[in-house]
Amino acid sequence: MAGSLGAGALVAPAIGEDSREEAGPRMMRFAMNRIFWFIPTILVMAAFTFLIMHATPGSPFDVSDKQRPEDIRRLEALYGLDKPLPEQFVLYLWNAAHLDFGISYHARPQTVNEIIGRTFPISLHLGAMATLFAVVVGMTLGVLAAVNQNGWLDYTSVTMAVLFYSMPSFVMGFLLILLFVVWLPDIGVNLGFRVGGWDRPIDWILPTIALGAAPLATLARYTRSSMIEVIRSDFVRTARAKGLTEEGVVSKHVLKNALIPVVTLIGPIFAAVATGSFFVEQVFNIPGMGKFFVTSMQVKDQPMILAVVLLYGVFLAIMNLLVDLTYGVIDPRIRY
């Protein structure tokens, strides 16, 4: 029962225990349960962030010594910061429920919605490219490595996976910059790489690799061992025994069964890419939400911080729910 918010909610597959007709309603109930828990989670998250923000010493409007205290108080009153905390919180929730996150204290008069509307698509773009890169290359490498077990391709991809999977994205990013901008400037310049920027598609390549490398390695590793496990199973031996070609065995029997458990990794990968992008954006000077968030934090831009935390929380929760549901659709043995 517990863990129904995380991937742990999936009960181990029980083969042939239940009739398939019940799967639909049960999945609905599972989804409803998860969505039901969604609301208190978001509420607690908002309350938690709100309290921490208000416990943080210093007024967000106290930015220079020249300001008079009464001016700071006037600004605070203007933004409703003089009201009692519970009232502020309820008001905040009420507005947030209407998708109104207020005005940024730091980047006045821009609203939080405007800023997120400008920066989030960039982060999403980077995250999507990194995830796509990791999934496509990682799974392909894993499959090829397993099919050519102990061949050179296998060793290359295993070595790569081992080197990359624990490498933080910002370390990877700086190594790439050092490689192409400092040590191999000829190649780097020819390809058009530079230290920072986002306006040309060529600028997207290095950040995508930096952000995608670790998830790619994890996926390659996991796909490979999952494939090898299936290749050794009885039904694959049967398929070979009845005379199927090796390609037939792999494409018809091995791939489908081996890739199912790999899907569970995609949830954690979203989370990894989302947090990783904070630093990759910093490293490559990309004007995304992560970079903006760090600035907001330093200047105590409360409406910005609250909105970003909520956005990340909701986004990750939805992604995890989708992954869990997808898992149920592609593997009918899963019970919710």
Add this chain to the structure above:
Amino acid sequence: MAQSHRQSQPLDSANLALRNTDTAVPAPPWQAEDQIEDAVAPGQRDTPTVGLGGELTTRKQRSLWTDAWRRLRRNKLAVVGLFLVAAFSLIAIFAPAIAPYGQAEVVDFRLARDAPSWTWPMGLDANGRDMFSRMAYGARVSLVVGVLAQAIVLLIGVPIGALAGYFGGATDNVLMRLVDVIYAIPQLLIVLLFVNWWGPGLFNIFLAIGLVGWVTEARLVRGQFLSLREQEYVSAAQVAGASGTYIIRKHMLPNSLTPIIVALTFGIPTAIFIEAALSYVGVGIRPPQASWGQMVAEGSNPGYIETDPHMLLFPVLAIGLTMLGFSFLGDGLRDALDPKGSRD
């Protein structure tokens, strides 16, 4: 990634790994010798075995730990990991003895950003301080953050997971709901919020990482306890009248030890990474105290990258190698402590 996604695969398989290793069932005598060794439970002393001829042989018993050490030594990557972790720890512990200069000591301001040479093997930084000395002190900060953050994780996560897993029911439900809510927020975001609240500094950083990271540990221990609770020897202890705390202490905790150790080995580099990341964005360790993340931030100044790459290269390499070392060691430990799980 490994970085902060908390549902990391390694932990999950570690969780599954132990299920069949520690049940204290003596192996039947007809098994091959190496299989007997693997099945011997920790804490058992000499095992009298009836040989094929019927004679009673007493073989010197190898504990789980000697066995695990033997397997770990055979794993090349794990040995590399162990070496990296040992080197890192030694440098961190003996930093004042190794470093020729103090961490904030300006060697020569006029030679700022001087390239590596025999006098200073890693060059000088933008303030004319010795990079090598600062790297050594930075290792110290990393080690302290990694170890102390994990100590907090253990102190909070293990008892809560144990209570939830052993008692189940309402206790489990309440505790795990709490865990789920914390789990749903990206770890790094909360740590950032905490550090922003308490201000930068070593103490605040490992406290924040520990107070956020225990959730993963609690889940792990709970899962382990849930499966151990169903074991016959636990029922036997209950029937014999042992109290709950006694069973937890004497039976369930020792049998959950290996996944906890493996989780610890992966938790330390995660904490080190978070500290480096916080210091990199400027909310971590306060200068002039040295920290790898802070040195990365300085070295990555666009004005320095192309002319003085040494200021960026060494701290970046140090973080990367430390991560690599701990993850090799963690993988090796998981395989070594779990003789049944053969991973490819």
